[in-house]
Each structure stands twice: as structure tokens, then as C-alpha cells.
Amino acid sequence: MPRRDREQTRRRLLDAAFVEFAAYGIAGARMERIARIAGCSTGLVYTYYGGKQELFDAVQAEVVDAAFVAFDAADLPGYAARCYDRQHDHPELARLAAWRRLERPGQVTRSAEIEAIRQAQARGLVSTRFSAEQVLVLVLAIASMWSNAPADGSDHAARRRAVEDAVWRLVEP
Template sequence: MRNAEASKERILEAAMAEFSAHGIAGARVDRIAKAAGCNKNLIYIYFDNKETLFATLLQKHLLRVYEDIAFTPDDLPGYAARVFDFGMSRPDLMRLLAWYNLEQQHAVPPERGAAHGAKVEELAEAQRAGRVGGAFPPHFLMTAVMTLATAYTAANPFGAPLDADSTKDLVALRGAVSAAVGLLAQQDGAAR
């Protein structure tokens, strides 16, 4: 059993490199098998097809993100900073998400939708309790937080590609992201 689990992990590691570089349509099972040091048929035995392999890979990493980055509606700037740190340290995963969004016509995996929905509800509750400003609806605010936090990752066409110097000082950039989120979430609605 340990051998099978080790083989699956090697396949998933090779698949991460292949899918993040080429997307689902452009990825080749032959290249994944070669990089994983296994027979191509083994991939089909473990994962059925390329799409299931991609979905398994994405779910594995997204579950880790949900567990590792605690959502704190009372500290949206801090949350945005943690998401920024994660996104900047994982360009492969950010590219994987970009490919998923491009190729899956926005079909959201149930776990991802549930995690997002829970965050929006926590944010709505914090707004109702007056702990977070209500200038923006919770869905919009959550989208804005995530967009700002990931604006300079490898997957975003506007951040670093248009401003190559922007990522030279990640501490300052992180601070700017956090401050912008703070303005969006402030109590008095001055961010309007």
C-alpha cells in the first residue's frame, strides 16, 4: 500500500508541474508519467482520466489552503496579507487555478463553493454585528479582498506583468494590499 501511495504522490507532483504550465487541454499524460517515473497506464488506474487527475490535484491543494489560511472577518487586512503570502509563494497553484477558471467555464468544485459561501456568511454576520463596515455587500467585499490579495500572483494579467517593479519589495506590496483591504472594510463607509 505504501508503494501505491508513493506512486500517487509522484504522479500528483508531476501533474502539478504539467497542469500549471499547460492547463488541462495542453497537459499530456505521457509527460506526467515520464516525470513521475511510472507507466502511463498507472495514471489511468489511479485517476481514470486526465480530468479526474486535474480535479484530484486541485482539490488536494485547495483543501490545504482552506485549512492553512484561517479566515478572520474581524481582521480582513490580516487575512488578505496571509492570502497574499500564500499566493506569492505558490505560483504553480495560482497558475493551476487560472487554468481551471479558463477551461472549466467557472464550474466551482463543491468544496470550494462551500468554503467561499461560509466566508461570505461570516463576513455578513460581522457586518450585521458592526465589526466590519457595511459600505459594500459581503459577496462583493469578499471578491474584492481575494482579488487584491492575489493581484500580483503569477495568474493575474494586471499586477506584475504590467508593473515589473511591483514585486521587488514584497513587504511594501503586502502592506499596500492590507491597507487597501482595510479601507474597503472600514466602519464609517468612507471607502465609497
């Protein structure tokens, strides 16, 4: 009898869960589908992850690393453009983030980024027209406004420039 490779099984489960959660969110995802895509039994999914919430958390922890974009409060237009690029190249990351915001509101804190924006505002690098929290939300909203656009490259450069320009106009002192 062949021996099971636990890491390979975990990898298949995480990959299948990523696809499922990006498409259906937490509430719509089905453990049976995840198991079928991963090529294992539904019971094995529960053995490895306990339940759907725990599996979503495992996928989310992995996606946070994959979606990482270097934050720079002194260059918010560049940060927004990099976020736009990431979402353009990987729209499934944007969908997963949207599901997280919809189904788990208030769980994500960005206190380090907010504090960095406050410091940039104090140094006169970022406008004080909006609070640091508002600036961050607006920057992220601008960066993701085309996240559902096709990733075929059409208008990508123009959209990227528009993102940078809009954020620059938002934060210029």
C-alpha cells in the same frame, strides 16, 4: 521482480500532475507528459486516476490543503495579507487556482466565508457598501493582484502593506 509501491507511485503522479496542471491548465495538460515526469506508463496514470479530470480533482484536493489560509471576517486585511504571502511564497498555487477558475467556472463555493462576512457586516465590523459576495471577491482580487510578480523578495513588504491597506480601506465601516 521488484514490487511496486502504490503510494509512492501515486505521490509521483500527483507531483507530476501538479507541475503539469499549474503550467498548462486542464485543457493543455498531457497525460503522456505527466506519466513521463512521474516515471511510469500513461496507462498507469489512467489505472490510478481514471482520466485527466479525476487527476486534476485529486491534485486540487491536495492543493486546497496546502493553500489553506485561516479566514477571519473580522480581520479581512490580515486575511488578504496572509493570502498574498502564500501566493508570493508559492506562485504555482495561484496559477493552479487561476486555471481552475478559467476552466471550471462556478464550481468553487465559499458560502462559509460569505456568511461570516455577512455577520461581520451585521455587527458593524465590515462596511455594507458592497455585498458580502462582492467583498470576498474584491479581497481575493487585491490579495492576488501581484501573484505573477517574481518571488524574489523585492518589494514584498511594501506590497504586503499595500494589500492590507487597500483591503482595510475597502471594508472599514
